[in-house]
Amino acid sequence: MEILLALVVAAMLVSGGIFTFLAAVGVVRLPDVYTRMHAASKAGTVGSGLMLIAAGLYAGEFATLARAFAGFVFFILTAPVAAHLVAKAAHQAGYRLSRRTVCDEMRLPPKK
């Protein structure tokens, strides 16, 4: 049983680390601020969530697990708001979409 728990915790830690790493790679590789927010908000949330829950499971007591879970929930609540605000601010500041963009329905007022 202990080995099983250790394996689950290890798997979650490693996969969480990989997700977080790929989120960072995405922030570097993607062409503009909007696409970068995709990597930062999604892969980042899941990565840190996995590691938080793994830490909670490893502690083996309810109080720590509950706190880790609450941390994950707050991540889910705040990450999209942050990503949305960064994207909105960038758009209002006139930051252009990358040249690979195929459509932009925000520039022109959409038809009725």
Added chain:
Amino acid sequence: MTVLMFTAVVFSIVWAAITGSLSPLNLVLGFLLGLLSLWFIRRDFRGSRTAFRPLRLLSLAVLFVKELALSAWRVAVLVARPRMDLKPGILAFPLTVDRDIEITLLANLITLTPGTLSVDVSEDRRFLYVHALDCSDPVGTKRDIAAGFERKILEALR
């Protein structure tokens, strides 16, 4: 009033989870703190009558967790490829939902699901601007959002 009380109870459970103690005194403290924080935002409560369907909300939460896992996986795979296959763009999604809580919920859910990110809501609240990583099929993407999250939100909150 009942909604307010229910929210305060949820807050007190959250408080107990964060402080890591389920003692009655701590729960009461959490409840009082919850009421206090609700009192701070009391103006936003006026005039909002929200139906409450726990099962539908649960089904929305399950859908959300599934989509979140899928979206993190897709972004990770996309970024790890040597040649990134990107067709990004911004869509104007016509909103059916019209209340603050529904628009907020939809915008947040969209941000954490595969390939989409909310950028802004139009002034007249008729469109939600969504940035998509794969914008090759705008009509299909909009249809997916309308048939997925938006329908679920309408089911859960109306």
